[in-house]
Amino acid sequence: EQRQAFIAGIPKAELHLHIEGSLEPEMMFALAQRNAIDIPFASAEEVRKAYAFSNLQDFLDIYYQGMNVLRTEQDFYDLTMAYFQRIHADNAIHAEIFFDPQGHTERGVTFSTAIDGILRAMDDAQSDLNISSQLIMCFLRHLSEEDALATLEEAAPYLDRISGVGLDSSELGHPPSKFAKVFAKAKALGLKAVAHAGEEGPPDYVWEALDVLKIERMDHGNRSLEDPRLVERLQDNQMTLTVCPLSNLSLCVVNDLKDHPLKKMLGLGLRATVNSDDPSYFGGYLNDNYEATASALDLDKDDIIALAKNSFRGSFLDEETIAQSL
């Protein structure tokens, strides 16, 4: 189709991607076998059938179970390299990827094992695929702030390779303010800050992410539209929203892509971007998200171009590189 070719032709950046969420069922089986781990599924088909979620927590339970097959540095390398190869086909030229160190250290896989494999793939993606990337370390918000502080300590030897910190996992009941201290500390260390907010949580959580955590980019942010003063604030700050349409559909944040707020966000002058979140679990990579949304919301070429440009404007690339990408 014409729209598909147009989307494929535009260079893009991905700003909201959990690397553990790019674990495809086939790789899950391969790694389970390589590491002699039992998994409660008979086939990749069966795994895919289990991916029917009614909310964020439903998904998270399966996501944390899935990452259990990741054990060695090579596993993290293979996972990350497969993601880069996949988005290379989508004409993505830059990616800022999340990882969840606590999802690994909790089950006895060291911080270094995870990050060394991810970083080696990031280096190879630059040299072999010409894809630049940056790494964002997320804190799991269902765990304590003390746990997050300990994770920040563990990251000390790697701070020159980590661009920022993020906040993910179960949103409801875990407001951003719970992590005020660890975010202040991360910022003092020169790290950037982002946070998931307004995916399932109320506008108050988005306010806290802005005012308490002092984030430079908002992950999701959908529910911001319920609060006109918040919309004004996001407009005034030119805050980037990393929106994830197929994720929102899978997790019932929206009931139909036709009801997705992305077009409204663009109409309000908000700096919205399109991203895949956890592509293996939500049924699509970067271009799949652009295509499904463009089709459901009847986005025109200018909208699609605006979304791709926003992905560079909202990135942590330096000003000159951003200017060259626009």
Ligand code: ADE
């Ligand atoms: N971890 C992985 N994907 C997530 C999402 N969409 N929201 C919160 N935590 C996550």
Ligand code: ZN
């Ligand atoms: Zn996410």
